Amino acid sequence: MDFTLRAPEPADVEALAQLHTRCWKQSYANQLPADYFTPEQLESRRTLWGRLVADQNPALRRVVAESQGELVGFALAGPGLDGEDRLQLYSLYLLAQCHGSGIGQGLLDAVLGDEPAVLWVARGNPRATAFYRRNGFAFDGAEKTDPGLPQMIELRMLR
Known part of the structure; x- marks a missing residue:
């Protein structure tokens, strides 16, 4: 499959909000309540992507993947959010048909290279866990839940 990696642009905000929601539906349908994906949730993603695309902070690493004129994935990384002295992969999502x-791999390499990093992966996501293990990440025993999504437990991986 041919693809291009590039920085997100303001014109991508709507497509990114839609893509983000689609990827979450594909990845977490078995972990989230059926009423999670509301119009308000999509609007929240639009707001988030508007801020992320406009953010000029050079420490924030953003990349999108495009294939046949459609955005099919994205990755975000930057300084550690939990006091880690290493990069943190904030998110990496890809449409299931592109797995x-x-x-x-291109998205991960674009935002992290081979630098030491930390990430949080949802428990019950074996495909993502295997991908990160292949890239040198290992669980360190830490886990957390998002107050807004208490049913989703995240596990920390380091390399």
């Missing part, structure tokens, strides 16, 4: 295409 195994090399796009996910």
Whole structure:
């Protein structure tokens, strides 16, 4: 599958909000309540992506993957949020039909390279866990839950 990696642009905000929501539906449908994906949730993603695209902080690493004129994935990384003295992968999402295409690896490499990093992965996401293990990450025993999503437990991985 041919793809291009590039920085997100203001014109991408709507597509990114839609993509983010689609990826969450594909990844977490079995962990989230059926009423999670509301119009308000989509609007929240639009606001988030508007801020992320406009943010000029050079420490924030953002990249999108495009294939056949459509955004199919994205990755975000930056300074550690929990006091870690290493990069943190904030998110990496890819449409299910693109899994195994090399796009996910391209996204990860674009935002982290081979630098030491930390990430949080949802428990019950074996595909993501295997991907991160192949890239040198290992669980360190820490876990947390998002106050807004108490049913989703996240596990920390380091490299």
